[in-house]
Amino acid sequence: MGGKFSNDSSSQNSSVNTNLGFNNSISFARSPMIGGGLGSGGGGEKATMQNLNDRLATYLEDVWSLENGNAELELRIRQFLENKTSPGSRDYSAFFVSVADLHNKIHGAMCVDGSIYLANHNAKLAADDFKTKRENEVSMRQSVEADFAGLKRLLDVLARSDLEMQIEGMKEELIFMKKKQEEAFRSSVEMDPGPTQDLNAVLSEIRKQYEQASAKNKKELDAWFQEKAATVKQEVAVSTETNLNHLLQSLQRELQSQLTIKGSIEGTLQETENQATSLEEQLVNLQGDIDRQGQEYQMLLDTKTRLEMEIAEYRRLLDDTGSSSSSST
Structure with missing residues (x-):
C-alpha cells in the first residue's frame, strides 16, 4: 500500500519543496488531483487511499498556513534586523x-x-x-x-x-x-589820746x-x-x-x-x-x-x-x- 501511495503521488505530479532556514521560506505546490479518485482500484483500497489523500490535503493546508506565517515572520525578522544588527544589541x-x-x-x-x-x-x-x-x-x-x-x-x-x-x-x-x-x-x-568824754561816741561811730x-x-x-x-x-x-x-x-x-x-x-x-x-x-x-x-x-x-x-x-x-x-x- 505504501508503494502504491508513493507511485500514485508521483503520478499525480505532487511536488513538495522544503527549504528551511532562518532567512528562507517553505513553499508547497498542491496538485489538483489530490482529493480525486485513484482509478479503478478496489472499494476498500479506494476508501483507504481517499482517507490518505484527505489527510495529505489537511497536512498541505497546514504547511501552507505555516508557509504564510513563516513569510510574515521572515518579513518582521528582516525589518527588525535592518534596524538592529542583533536582537540584543539595541542602542540605549x-x-x-x-x-x-x-x-x-x-x-x-x-x-x-x-x-x-x-x-x-x-x-x-x-x-x-x-x-x-x-x-x-x-x-x-x-x-x-x-x-x-x-x-x-x-x-x-x-x-x-x-x-x-x-x-x-x-x-x-x-x-x-x-x-x-x-x-x-x-x-x-x-x-588816740582824745578826750574821754567823746570815747563812747567814737566807739558808737x-x-x-x-x-x-x-x-x-x-x-x-x-x-x-x-x-x-x-x-x-x-x-x-x-x-x-x-x-x-x-x-x-x-x-x-x-x-x-x-x-x-x-x-x-x-x-x-x-x-x-x-x-x-x-x-x-x-x-x-x-x-x-x-x-x-x-x-x-x-x-x-x-x-x-x-x-x-x-x-x-x-x-x-x-x-x-x-x-x-x-x-x-
Whole structure:
C-alpha cells in the first residue's frame, strides 16, 4: 500500500519543496488531483487511499498556513534586523545619556541646595549674633545711662560740697578780716589820746561804720556766692547734658545701624528661603522627570524582552516546522 501511495503521488505530479532556514521560506505546490479518485482500484483500497489523500490535503493546508506565517515572520525578522544588527544589541546610549544628565542635574541641584542651606544657616547665625549684639548694646546703653545718672548725682554732691567748702573758706576769711579790723581798731584806740568824754561816741561811730562795712561785705559776698554757684551749676548741667546728648545720639546711631543691618540680613534670609523653595520645586520636577524616564526605560526593556521571546518562539516554530517537513519528506 505504501508503494502504491508513493507511485500514485508521483503520478499525480505532487511536488513538495522544503527549504528551511532562518532567512528562507517553505513553499508547497498542491496538485489538483489530490482529493480525486485513484482509478479503478478496489472499494476498500479506494476508501483507504481517499482517507490518505484527505489527510495529505489537511497536512498541505497546514504547511501552507505555516508557509504564510513563516513569510510574515521572515518579513518582521528582516525589518527588525535592518534596524538592529542583533536582537540584543539595541542602542540605549541616548537614554543612558539622558539619565546621566538628569543625575548630574540632581547632583548639581543637591549641591546648590546644600550651599543655600548653609548660607541660610549662616544668615540665621549672623542674625542671632546681631540680635545678641543689639541686646548687649541696649543693656550697655541702660548701664551707661544709669552710670550717667549716678555721676550726675555725684557731680551735684561734689558741686555742693565744693560750694560749701568755698562758703566755709569765705566765712573764715570774713572772721579773719573781722579780727584784723578789731585789732586795727584797738590799736587806733590805744594810740588816740582824745578826750574821754567823746570815747563812747567814737566807739558808737566806729561800730556803726564797722556794721555798715560788714553788711556791705556780706551782701557782696552773698551776691558773689550766688553768682558763682549759679555759674557752676549751669556749667555742670550744660556739660552733663551735652555729654548725655552726645552719648544718646551715638547710641541711637549705633542702634539705627544695627537695625539696618538686621533688616538687610532678614531680606537676604527671605531671598535665600525663596531660592531654596524654588530649588526644592525644581528638584521635585527633576525627580518626576527621572521617574518618568525610568518608567519609559522599563517599558522599552519590557518591549525588548517580549520581542526576544517572540523571536525565540518563531525560531522554535521554524525549527519544529523544518523538523516536521524533513520527517514527512
